[in-house]
Amino acid sequence: MINSHIILESTLHNHDVKTDKNAKFLILAVRFLEESSLLPAKLSRSGRDKFQTYMENLRWADLVEFAVRDLSQSYPHLTAFLSDYPSDFWQLRTLNDESLFSFLKELDNNLSDVDIDELYSLGARLLLNAEPKEINVNQLSHLPLDRNSRVVELPNGMGKPTMTLLSLYLELTISQSCQIFVSTDIAETLAGWAAVLCGATEDDNDRIVRINENGWRELRWDTADLVLVSNPPEWIKIDDIERKFPPAQVIEL
Secondary structure: OOOHHHHHHOOOOOOOHHHHHHHHHHHHHHHHHHHOOOOOOOOOHHHHHHHHHHOOOOOHHHHHHHHHHHHHHHOHHHHOOOOOOOHHHHHHHHOOHHHHHHHHHHHHHHOOOOOHHHHHHHHHHHHHOOOOOOOOHHHHOOOOOOOOOOEEEOOOOOOHHHHHHHHHOOOOOHHHHEEEEEOOHHHHHHHHHHHHHOOOOHHHHHHEEEOOHHHHHHOOOOOOOEEEEOOOOOOOOHHHHHHHOOOOEEEEO
């Protein structure tokens, strides 16, 4: 099992807590996708060994930056929280190399067979400095859903309601059944994290859609069977939801 305490308490950057936590999340996401064969191996043990053979002066911080650039190109939602591009990428080069190597080895030992709820929670704690909101599973049980059902999650459940639902209804998939709307950078990133934890590939990036208040006013959607609402912004009202998604069941979580 992954040692969340070690990951949260280790220090990759000596002076900047934000860079430290950002880097940990990005490395965690890269390593998960590498383990799933959805990104080329750079930060895994085999990837590190390969790069060391032909890059004598390679620093681990440089390799992390290369890997995060791959992540950004293939899974842009997962880097949406990096608001200051390219400065935030450059900051990755300032990580402490010795601590970084120890951190990568820790993920080598613990990333396999980790529960996706634990991984999602770890990502949320790194980016939010708080546990994600708990979802009442009872509210999602025994719903009339099948593989043809269409589910919409409104801002800003950050993907957690959808992830919980998919764990209960194995006939549903992120690519065929779900649409997640978000309205903030962090929400987009964590929704992207939830999506890849549920099996999304880069072909499913359109499952997450950014929307603002103006976009919400214009939105009309008549193909949803279920709408999930958790932590909505003040400009989303329940009465509006029922008008915009007329055939759907609406569940507030």
